[in-house]
Amino acid sequence: MKLHFQLLRNMLIYILSRNRNSYSTSRLQEAALGRGHRVRIVDHSRCELKIGTGSHIYYQGKKLETPDYVIPRIGASLTFRGSNVVRQFEMMNVKTIITANGLLKSRDKLRASQNMVHNDIEVPKTYFPCLHNSDISYMMDQVNGVPLIIKHLESTQGLGVFLAETETEARKYLDEFNKNDVKYLIQEYISESKGKDVRVFVVGDRVVAAMKRTAPEGEFRSNIHRGGTGQSIELTKEEEELAVKTAKVMNLGMAGVDLLQSDRGPLVLEVNSSPGLEGIEKYTKVDIADAIISHMENTVKK
Ligand SMILES: Nc1ncnc2c1ncn2[C@@H]1O[C@H](COP(=O)(O)OP(=O)(O)O)[C@@H](O)[C@H]1O
Numbered sequence: 266m267k268l269h270f271q272l273l274r275n276m277l278i279y280i281l282s283r284n285r286n287s288y289s290t291s292r293l294q295e296a297a298l299g300r301g302h303r304v305r306i307v308d309h310s311r312c313e314l315k316i317g318t319g320s321h322i323y324y325q326g327k328k329l330e331t332p333d334y335v336i337p338r339i340g341a342s343l344t345f346r347g348s349n350v351v352r353q354f355e356m357m358n359v360k361t362i363i364t365a366n367g368l369l370k371s372r373d374k375l376r377a378s379q380n381m382v383h384n385d386i387e388v389p390k391t392y393f394p395c396l397h398n399s400d401i402s403y404m405m406d407q408v409n410g411v412p413l414i415i416k417h418l419e420s421t422q423g424l425g426v427f428l429a430e431t432e433t434e435a436r437k438y439l440d441e442f443n444k445n446d447v448k449y450l451i452q453e454y455i456s457e458s459k460g461k462d463v464r465v466f467v468v469g470d471r472v473v474a475a476m477k478r479t480a481p482e483g484e485f486r487s488n489i490h491r492g493g494t495g496q497s498i499e500l501t502k503e504e505e506e507l508a509v510k511t512a513k514v515m516n517l518g519m520a521g522v523d524l525l526q527s528d529r530g531p532l533v534l535e536v537n538s539s540p541g542l543e544g545i546e547k548y549t550k551v552d553i554a555d556a557i558i559s560h561m562e563n564t565v566k567k
């Protein structure tokens with residue numbers, strides 16, 4: 266440990282977070298302090314961006330000291346604003362574990378799927394209808410009919426994800442979404458995954474932890490926020506390589522990569538750029554916060 270501190274100058278790290286008391290923010294703060302760094306929690310919703318003679322960020326009326334590194338924890342409701350704040354830090358030559366581009370690429374489920382497939386990463390068969398679509402039978406056929414999944418493009422915690430088991434249910438959801446001008450996609454239902462998926466936590470180019478999540482009885486969504494439970498698992502070589510490749514393709518220095526174990530092999534369901542630490546640290550007992558800070562130190566040394 267001593268040698269480590271001698272070789273590496275201590276960093277000033279900003280955690281971009283709106284909730285200093287959240288488990289993930291507190292753990293990252295604790296890990297960074299524990300490794301001898303200075304840490305400040307900066308609420309990205311309160312950042313003012315000054316662009317003109319150089320790039321600067323003002324916070325609570327004062328110019329922010331330029332940090333060495335930022336850890337963005339940007340929630341879905343502030344993707345646009347948060348990505349602009351992260352980009353401003355990039356303009357100031359500050360390192361960030363999540364780039365503005367990576368955040369934008371991964372956040373929208375359609376855009377993320379396009380990017381993944383373009384890089385030969387398999388995803389469930391997905392369909393994005395044209396505007397003013399009315400032929401619901403045709404739309405259902407595009408993903409091999411019912412049962413099928415309908416989801417909001419920016420869903421989180423499983424809240425915008427629906428399973429239509431019958432044609433009548435599918436019509437009800439699609440009519441409702443079309444009426445309310447909700448942006449959605451339609452996806453084949455991977456029934457063999459049976460309410461289970463795999464959350465892989467990638468930091469840099471390695472997997473630091475993985476858990477299998479299981480949905481509660483009567484629920485197809487395995488999100489911990491929807492009552493799912495986790496269990497530490499060993500990944501296959503294929504799953505491990507797939508998760509690392511996905512994080513890399515999406516330009517994310519850390520990522521929660523969600524896999525479905527389908528009959529045709531692992532499929533990437535989505536990639537989270539602000540993956541929560543609470544569930545996965547609890548179920549796998551891995552100190553993920555420490556792994557993140559340690560990775561940041563290594564990239565600075567390079
Ligand atoms: N195509 C699918 N086939 C089977 N299960 C799915 C499918 N899409 C989503 N699910 C289930 O629903 C959960 C939430 O979907 P996801 O796309 O990850 O949305 P969110 O971002 O809201 O978590 C997943 O963790 C998985 O358990």
Ligand SMILES: [Mg+2]
Pocket residue numbers: 422423488523535
């Ligand atoms: Mg998810």
